[in-house]
Amino acid sequence: MNRVAIDRKADFPGLVNADGSPWHYLDSAATAQKPQVVIDAVTRALGTDYATVHRGVYTRSAEMTLGYEAARRRVAEFVGGREDELVFTRGATEAINLVAYSYPEKGRVLLSQLEHHSNIVPWQLAGWQVDVCPLTRDGRIDLDAAERILTTDHKMVAFAHVSNVLGSVLDAKRAAGLAHAVGAKLLLDGCQAVPRLPVDVAALGCDFYVFSGHKLYGPTGIGCLWARPETLDAMPPYQGGGSMIDKVTFARTTYAPPPTRFEAGTPHIVGALGLHAAIDYVESIGLEAIHAHETALVRQTRDALRNLNSVILFGPEDSAGIVSFAVEGVHPHDVGTILDESRVAIRAGHHCAQPLMEALGVPATARASFGVYNGPADVDALVKGIERVRRIFG
Ligand SMILES: Cc1ncc(COP(=O)(O)O)c(C=O)c1O
Numbered sequence: 001m002n003r004v005a006i007d008r009k010a011d012f013p014g015l016v017n018a019d020g021s022p023w024h025y026l027d028s029a030a031t032a033q034k035p036q037v038v039i040d041a042v043t044r045a046l047g048t049d050y051a052t053v054h055r056g057v058y059t060r061s062a063e064m065t066l067g068y069e070a071a072r073r074r075v076a077e078f079v080g081g082r083e084d085e086l087v088f089t090r091g092a093t094e095a096i097n098l099v100a101y102s103y104p105e106k107g108r109v110l111l112s113q114l115e116h117h118s119n120i121v122p123w124q125l126a127g128w129q130v131d132v133c134p135l136t137r138d139g140r141i142d143l144d145a146a147e148r149i150l151t152t153d154h155k156m157v158a159f160a161h162v163s164n165v166l167g168s169v170l171d172a173k174r175a176a177g178l179a180h181a182v183g184a185k186l187l188l189d190g191c192q193a194v195p196r197l198p199v200d201v202a203a204l205g206c207d208f209y210v211f212s213g214h215k216l217y218g219p220t221g222i223g224c225l226w227a228r229p230e231t232l233d234a235m236p237p238y239q240g241g242g243s244m245i246d247k248v249t250f251a252r253t254t255y256a257p258p259p260t261r262f263e264a265g266t267p268h269i270v271g272a273l274g275l276h277a278a279i280d281y282v283e284s285i286g287l288e289a290i291h292a293h294e295t296a297l298v299r300q301t302r303d304a305l306r307n308l309n310s311v312i313l314f315g316p317e318d319s320a321g322i323v324s325f326a327v328e329g330v331h332p333h334d335v336g337t338i339l340d341e342s343r344v345a346i347r348a349g350h351h352c353a354q355p356l357m358e359a360l361g362v363p364a365t366a367r368a369s370f371g372v373y374n375g376p377a378d379v380d381a382l383v384k385g386i387e388r389v390r391r392i393f394g
Contacts, residue, residue: 167319222271
């Protein structure tokens with residue numbers, strides 16, 4: 001019997017169809033729906049509170065600057081860091097690009113077979129030599145293999161904290177120990193971890209932590225890079241423009257200290273304030289409670305799908321908030337389309353993880369992923385929908 005204690009559907013105006021019927025939204029790993037408190041914070045920031053930051057001499061701008069910097073502090077503390085360690089970016093993708101381009105000691109980077117394209121392509125573009133860590137049979141990053149592969153030529157290890165396809169959770173502490181033993185840094189892609197696990201960068205032992213706000217119930221276009229001040233300070237700017245400078249002349253420009261050095265141009269002020277509200281919202285529920293809630297839903301889903309002969313499940317049994325599966329003989333896109341007719345929204349495709357699809361030996365999977373608004377009724381709707389898929393294709 002699954003006990004699911006959280007039921008926050010009512011906080012999310014986006015979860016009701018135009019005719020008033022419920023929408024079974026199971027695509028939070030792509031992007032989370034927004035609670036009313038975040039919508040309100042964004043509306044205020046764009047409306048009554050709106051002004052630029054860091055430059056205005058007038059009161060509204062000074063207040064907005066305080067709000068923007070308070071958001072930085074809140075986001076940093078959310079992952080166990082400090083405000084001077086937190087760079088606002090457009091999202092995880094930009095944060096990884098920033099590190100791939102600006103980290104001064106380029107060399108070999110060890111990635112894993114399950115990485116999202118945004119943790120593969122930036123390293124290739126920035127000229128790193130990429131090595132690949134294989135997975136265990138149940139879909140975790142194989143850290144025994146990582147230990148064998150790593151040499152002092154490796155300057156970086158960049159792994160997903162939680163896989164966006166399999167939901168497998170990395171033993172980050174061990175990964176940090178392995179990276180540091182050869183003098184490499186560890187970057188963790190926390191996109192799928194921050195909405196569903198408590199994160200403390202000091203306990204994880206990583207050197208870089210990145211995530212996107214929109215998967216954490218916040219707005220799109222805002223995310224962050226966490227790193228220690230001495231690590232950031234050794235990195236040159238990633239982009240040039242306003243705000244990130246100390247002194248500009250045509251002969252020579254000097255740069256602001258981090259984190260400002262990495263925030264060229266007028267920032268996404270509204271996004272930062274929206275992300276602040278999202279973190280307040282998530283912490284008012286509690287990450288431990290969210291994790292337990294999603295774990296119960298994953299268990300319910302895997303047990304139910306296992307009972308339907310002809311459904312293949314991917315990933316480990318203890319995956320965090322995400323279940324990838326395939327219905328034998330049916331393309332995942334057809335599964336997704338038929339489920340949509342029952343108002344069940346899943347993701348179908350390669351999930352921006354083509355190398356992982358190759359390792360799994362499939363072109364695509366179907367994926368259900370959970371959030372604080374999901375409950376057993378959503379899983380029941382998914383299972384009923386898949387029974388319908390089997391009847392149609394049977
Ligand atoms: C594990 C993981 N890494 C990185 C990303 C990229 O995030 P964004 O597109 O918000 O930059 C995603 C988004 O799907 C993801 O799931």
